[in-house]
Amino acid sequence: MMRRGRAGVVSAVVFSVAVCLAGLWWTVKALSGAEEESDPAGVLAFLPSLVGAVLGGWGVWAGIRALQSQRTALVIAEGLAGLVAVGRSVRRTGSCWAALAGGAGRADRASLSLPTDASGVEAWCRGRKGTVGETRRLFYRGLRPGRMVITGTPSGGRGGRSGGDAGTGKTVLALSLILGLARERSPQEPVPVRLSAASWPGNEIRDWLRTHLADVYRLSRREAARLVEANLVLPVIDGLDEMDRGTAPGYTSRAADLLRCMERFEHGGAHCPVVVTCRHAHYQALVEAGTEPRIVARIAVARVDASRAHRYLSQRVAGTERGRARWQPVLSALDTVAADPAGPVPAEHTLLAQTLDTPWRLTLAATVFEERTTDGRYVRDPADLLALATGGHLYEYLLKTEYIVPCVGPHLTGRGGRHLPAAGHRHPVHA
Template identity: 40%
Template sequence: MFRCIPELANNAAGAQERGNLSDAQAFYLALHPARLVITGEPGAGKTLLAIHLLLALLSDRTRHRSDPVPVRFSLASWSPGLSLKAWLAEQVADRFATEGISRRRAVALVERRRILPVLDGLDEMDADDTPLARSRAYQVLEELNSYQDTGGSAPAVLTCRTDLYERLARRQVRVRDAARVRIEAVSAIEAVTYLTDRTAAPQRWQPVLRRLAGSEPAHLAAVLNTPWRLNLAATVYEQRDAELAYQRDPADLLAFTSAEEAGEHLLGLYLPAASALHPTAPDRYSVEAVRRWLGVLAQGLPKARTDLYLHELWQLMPRRVRIAELLLVLLWAALLRGWGQLAKPEASEVWTIYTVVLIVPFGLRAWTRRVVPRAAQIGRLGTLVGLRLIGRRIVGAGASGFLIGFLAAAALTLVSGVIDLVTLSLDVGKQLFLLVSCTLVFTGLSLPAGIIFGILSALTGPITREPTSTTPSDSGRLVWAEKWRRLTYGRSIGTIVEPRADPHHAIRHDLVVGFGLIPLMLLPGGLVLTQVVQISLDSWTLTFGDVAVFLVLGLLVGLYFLTGAGRRYLVFLLCARGQLPWRLGRFLRWAYGAGLLRVSGSAYQFRHRELQEWLGAHDPRNPDSTATAPASPGATS
């Protein structure tokens, strides 16, 4: 249930006094302009209401193709200094890059207001002690008020905690021309109903239920006034021991004298209770290990961040991971140099030069901050857009291969000519023959290499931060009809979103591409490298051993240079030994099954921001830092 809270001025017309989840779409569509601000207490269900509205708008059968497509954006990723339009375009281009949405197309979609931004988490943008004038939340509200269309203020949806929004509103900073609703707290009667229906033994809760149903429930009602806190309490007091006896008595809640103490108590017991209630593997990890590992993740997140992307976890210890990658580069270079020396000892100087030349870009790559995972896009073979893309890549890469081969031949001819000129033995005919011969050799190798590279690069693509599983991935340029989308991309909204609601998607596919498809690109590259080295040694003959050596070297180059995200994740796991489990992905899946984490698109998040803050505030290395205990704990069977 939510209630409309009129502001002193600049309210959207058509707002009803009250509403609930089932009629959220009707409430929103009646607004003019279509601007809605959803506020509520932590755990009240602000994001849930926004997602429900988003899905209702998408599934509306009366929806016109000219209506804007609602897309959920996490404001925690907003970059200061960017205008709202520029940030939205950047987000759309990043999310839908693999579906054919270019940066230019994304800008056009935003400029034409074909995107309905559902901006989630205004309160998650800044630390609590950030002055309002320097806060990102203030900048977003200013940008949102200048976000206009031809009819005035452009449609938008925003979620924010009540206390922050009211604090801003008292300074006359709010979303203008909008309807603001506040999700009402769970009443004592609703809490009684929930706990009675949720638990298998309602009689255990009678002391709590009587207090809630009384005339003055006081702090107990304040503790159990949101869906999150109710679920927290029910989970904690439903834990049983090996003999199926309940381990805790709900009456313990009556011993606390403040809502803060009771909340701390529940959060401290949530991890062991949720772990014990895991549906398939309750005993896989000890409570101490779970608390320590989740604490490391919570403390490593910046205060305004909630998303745990596997390919970005290395930023928890960036310096250590980069140094480890540089050491890996040196090890790789030593192996490359040693392999070449053993295979062709007469080319010692040449190997030294090529090793040094390769170390520089590899070392720079090891120090880069942004590493984008890649995925195979084999489905493009059966789509019109995919075939057009493959054709363009073949032409472009083939032309590039020919040009590279010709330039390499010209450069080699020029160097040879300069040497002959210095030694006074210049022979124009010889240089012309060298140019033609090198061009034929180099282009004969680099042209097919470029074509293969073009095909394989078209069948792989970057994976960016995906929308959540409830965010529309309209691959038909976001607004085309479903039939054309199926013909063009071979997919629909329902078939493209579900496989991507997996946080392990990015790392898994990056490793598959790196160790599977991409090395194939380097096999032709190895042939080119073979011929370059042979010519450097004034040798035009190739043996089977030479080709084998350089094919292996091509594979080594590909496996390192083209597996950035997956390789960095593995290096991070090595660097995090002792702080996080080696099989981190398995643990995160387990924590999701236990209800400690949730999945938002391709990221994990803590089940609730309050849980993340609690874990971050407690030292994960101190197992004795436990929840506040009631005065006289008890247990019932």
């Protein structure tokens, strides 16, 4: 039916163009054949020719508009999914994302915490830990509706104090979900689109989506509205904790307003799917303030224990004899903690394991301390990780002084193809 309608529109456009050209040709012929300037035959011939030209032009315009209307929401969604799958948010994760998600020694594990109304997936998830791929394909696709919150898991810090969950991989997990859903979607499924919570203008979710699609993906206002109204866009709202200052947003905070706006995001009385990432403490404060929307599931990204960190580093950076020799102090410290976490473990070993207990920090450490010079010499010694962790400076060291060059340095060159200066000559990057 759609092909037949499109063929009819194309035929109408061709016919209109033909009428327009014929009218112009007849006008030129009539005027050139007139013997006198006031020849009535030329004037009479010009009038119907002009009418034909106007009608032909109108037909062309109407045909073009009709062809544009043939671009249905499903067609637009298919094109958007292709843009999302290769979009800027994915490219920005760079080699660090590839290192985190790839390999048999991956550290991207997530513990799944479900409310009582999550029947249908609770039997699959109870007491089980899954990789990002399993979470994406099995867990999320089983949710009805697809409403989910991704938080981190607090860790025990020095003196028994609870540490935050920065760097646990919430955004990485969300990006993995976006990639998987965009690449494996069926024609009827919504396209996942990442939104920064801090950029929320304060309007309804649908208005926000329409503006975002037009500004970021360069869709026309008509196409963006058509997608949103057809419920073919899945908002993945990243960084709910970045909307307000402090760690305890209350009922009147911007984050709370956005959660209430999400509760109104529905179609035909049913809640529309949405995914949110937020730090654990911030989201718990919002829950206690009574602003939590009716989310079907909540995923808590688990900490990387010492044994898993040991296995990850062994497979990623210590697979050769030289690699094992370089990383032996770190591997021995992690092995000591893994063997008896509650036993008499040296403090520096415990602090190292605690510092490397998130996928992001573990991947950063492996990337930074594997950097080489142009002649193949290693820039840093992994044994320094113990001293940095003991002094409480390891995470800041990775972020502020050495992260940028190891992750994106191979892709950065100056003018004329000159490589940029080494890491030690860079200004620190403030986290």
